[in-house]
Amino acid sequence: MTTAAALPRGFGNLWTPLGVYEPQADTSLLARAIRGEGVEAGMDVLDVGTGSGALALLAARSGARVTATDISWRAVLTARANAALAGHRIRVRRGDLTGPVAKQRFDLVVSNPPYVPTPYGFRGRRHGSARAWNAGLTGRQAIDRLCARAPDVLRSGGVLLMVHSGLCGVDESLRRLEGSGMRGSVAERSYVPFGPVVTERLPWLRSQGLIGTDEDTEEVVVIRAERI
Structure with missing residues (x-):
């Protein structure tokens, strides 16, 4: 089963198979920063x-010149197919975060990593398509590693743009990036209605004090960090 994602101008139409993250409000916010x-x-x-x-x-x-990575074979094949349909050449490599390009350097690194806090034992939390959105108890399973690794694949003066929810700690990301030798700030900020992933685990998020009982929107930010 596939769905066509209708996106803002500049994206075109993309096919997203079941199990591949469908572009949403966070994608659009990061696109604006790009x-x-x-x-x-x-x-x-x-x-x-x-x-x-x-x-x-x-x-x-x-x-x-664009290179893309993803740990999911399904996502890799989807990205390749969408690039071919759009008539653009993109190198897509399978692997964990920056692992497939560890010896290369880039002017700009962008990422919309998994960032939604995930209850222990939540179904499929480590395997299969759930890796696209499950991010551990704090929501920082991928974010912390990306903060540490990004400087290694950026040229001097290169920029990281990373989007994530306020639920998993904006100040913590800025602190970790600074510790990795980067200068960071919040480039974009928006409040969006809860998406399907947050909605599915809303009772748990509220029980953890991460979302108030009267809240119906989620803060999403784009962090910009420059390699010093």
């Missing part, structure tokens, strides 16, 4: 955890 960086021909861009390939394609349309 456009703000002025991506252009000759730049080397890395999309970490590419999913459908939406953000990789956005960068490719600006003329950048």
